[in-house]
Amino acid sequence: MRLTLLAALTAATPALAQTPCGGDFPAWVKGVKAEATAKGIPAETADAFFSGLSPDPRVLKADRSQGVFRKSFLEFSKSLISRDRLTRGRALADQWDAIFDRAEAEYGVSRGILLAFWAFETDYGAVQGDFETRRALATLAHDCRRPDLFRPQVLAALEMHRLGEFDLNTTGAWAGEIGMVQMLPGDILERGVDGDGDGLVTLKTSVPDALLSGARMLQHHGWRAGEPWMQEVILPDTFDWDLTGLDTELPAEQWAAMGVQIRGGVLTNGLPASILLPQGRKGPAFLVYPNFRVLFDWNKSFVYVTTAAYFATRLTGAEPYLAGNPDPALSLEQMKALQTKLAALGHDVGAVDGILGAATRIAVQKEQARLGLPADAWPTPELLDRL
Incomplete structure (x- = not known):
């Protein structure tokens, strides 16, 4: 029933769905309320949901400035992973052992991954965000940067409110995510799990609901049961750096034939895998599988996912990575200058934002290869100068 209702809410409604983003906020609210009631949301529910709402400038500021992702992998991982966080994660794994076993049995998802996201998203539920969720969602849906993403989330939150699973004073992250593992209302409606059997899906207060919902969401996105996601590796000095990166996949045993050695583990034969060098050939090296x-x-x-995947391996017994001695990272202005030059050369780097994301890394590697530099996707001042 929840899926049917969500499909009805998010389906295009001729005329009503054309209400533009931006402009007068009360007029925009009126349009969304009309769309919601046309799709079966009671008028009184919509009136209560939007009562007293106005755009939140803090949300727009957060949306425009996500500078934390400009950190390098070593900086980012050191800022998020501590001995205390590891210790608490392992203790919680024991405390909620039956729920983690259930997540693996029903959805195939490792406890390490669920613990990593639980830790990074909300510090195991302790810091779930203080933004008023309905206001945050309305702000982002009204804003013209990503209305197609957030307008359906407003409608989903409305439906959750109708079901009794969304209080009007609900708080969460600035982008509208709710609960211990921070899921958007549409994901909660589609893949939320009543893990504690109380008849409700409440990700803010129920650990079973939160963990099982997160596991179900990962399964929906293609998580493969019983398979690894990441292993640290040691590469030979003669390795062909052009083969590194997420756009090259080879069978794991083929990497082994090239001299790739698993550090503290066993190679998983038969799986496609890529060699990931988050800070180039002089830093840590990982073999990553489809689950990654x-x-x-x-x-x-990119840096968040890589760090979460690595933390999940630590929580399940892996040793700390070999940090190596990577070349220094470019400054913010240098990275923006590099992205500008790469874009001028025809590469798709996304926004010129100073963040070394997946698209920028691919462009860097291609230019390194063209210029005869080690093609390890880690930008250096030499590359910037050569361009």
Whole structure:
């Protein structure tokens, strides 16, 4: 029933669905309310949901400035992973052992991955965000940067309110995510799990609901049961750096034949895998499998996903990575200058934002190869000068 209702809410409604973003906020609200009631939301529910709402400038500021993702992998991982966070994660794994076993049995998702996202998203539920969720969603849906993403989330939150699973004073992240593992209302409606059997899906207060909902969402996005996501590796000095990066996949045993060695583990033969060098050939090296790619459906940031995947391996017994001695990272202005030059050469780097994301890394590697530099996707001042 929940899926049917969500499909009805998010389906295009001729005329009503054309209400533009931006402009007068009360007029925009009136349009969304009309769309919601046309799709079966009671008028009184819509009136209560939008009562007293106005755009939140803090949300727009947060949406425009996500500078934390400009950190390098080593900086980012050191800022998020601590001995205390590891210790608490392992203790919670024991405390909620039956729920983690259920997540793996029903959805195939490792406890390490669920613990990593639980830790990074809300510090195991302790910091779930203080933004008023309905106001945050309305602000982002009204804003013209990503209305197609957030307008359906407003309608989903309305439906959750009708079901009794969304209080009007609900708070969460600035982008509208709710609960211990931070899921958007549409994902909660589609893939929320009543893990504690109380008849409701409440991700803010129920650990079973939150963990099982997160597991179900990962399964929906393609998580493969019983398969690894990441292993640290040691590469030979003669390795062909052109073969590194997410756009090259080879069978794991083929990497082994090239001299790739698993550090503290066993190679998983038969699986496609890529060699990932988050800070180039002089830094840590990982072999990543199809499950690693699924994590980008949870968070689009390359450095966040790589760090979460690595933390999940630590929580399940892996040793700390070999940090190596990578070349220094470019400054913010240098990275923007590099992205500008790469875009001028015809590469798709997305926004010129100073963030070394997946698209920029691919462009860097291609230019390194063209210029005869080690093509490890880690930008250096030498590359910037050569361009």
